[in-house]
Amino acid sequence: MKVKILTGGPDDCIPNEIYDYKSDNWCGVDIGASKLIEHDINPLLSIGDFDSSTARELELVRLKSKKTIYKPLKDDITDTELALRYLITNYEIDQIELYGATGGRLDQLLANIFFILKPCYQNYVEKIQIIDKWNKIKFFLPGSHQLEKDNDMKYLAFVPLTQVKELELPDEKYTLNKTNFMAPVSLSSNEFIGKNASFSFRNGVVMVIQSKD
Template sequence: MKEVNIMVGGILDLVPLDQLQKRTQETWIGVDYGATFLLDHGIVPAIALGDFDSTPAPLLKRLKERVGCLETFPPEKDYTDTQLGVKRAFLDYQPDRVNIYGATGGRLDQLLSNLYFPLLEEFQPYLDRIRLIDRQNEVTYYWPGEYTIKKLSEMRYLAFVGLTPVKNLTLPDEKYRLKNFSTTVPISWSSNEFNGQVNHFSFQAGVVAVIQSRDWTL
């Protein structure tokens, strides 16, 4: 599986550093201060991009010296920095999966922007290949269908989030089961749990985000 990783300049205390260490040889895109964060942790991103409004001038100079491809955008633009990074990842590398780090926590407006942007028409072709990852959560996106999901060893909780109206969501073997539940508004079925290491779910219309999570630990 071909994967590309994106480091966004959000709340970087939430970044799982153990995953970075395992992915040092993979392709990385640094978004705004996320590019500096990567350099600080021994990873030279293939691309650094953004408006760099949160990157001090000396650190931006270092990026220009170290990163082969650096693209600067004005703060007033049609896309968020995260969206620009995702566009470049799929257009340049055609990956099977894009892992986004540093896109959660902090300001709620930015969190919601990062959670919902895969629903935009331009990003829908990539929706089910995008993951949001931090120390507490992993978010994946699904179109209608029948799915098998595997428990992440460090995660306790399981949530099914209808990002759109959803038809006939069925959770047949989770701890708290659900059968053919439909809703006309976005809703989160949260604080569920796996039964065993593998569970299943299905739905017939809409978009569902699956979140595996755990309580915060320092």
């Protein structure tokens, strides 16, 4: 199952076209659930503490969602992670697209990136993608990988999130021989030469970003 998650990030960072996919499996997180319902999408799941929602909005969420989980007490995880953990525990998930996870508060952005390093997501690292109007973010485990250029994106970045060994970029605009990274770093502003690019590394987690201005 492929699930799209809409969180409560700023509207101006969310691609407008996502609301055209009304029949897809959607999960609304907090105020994200109300945004989906405003666009005539009935979420598969709505979840969160809904501290950004009015009583009327929460009532509509409960009415329009197939399942609503209202958790007013704060956990040691964000509402977005609460949604992710429920989905991977209760559904057969093949792919997750996360919208509304960037822009606005920097602490929330970092939380929405670094969660991928937790052991409970080990089996889902390469199944989760974060998307906004300017970026498409994927995560990769060790091995050899092939990338396909998104037609709307110009730039390509490789971001070791952990200690990474022998990262190699053989066919990008700026190549890299097998190089070790002991701490997180952003290898930004690279580009595809053609429609595809490859890379490989030995251990850790690498985030790959396709982006545009």
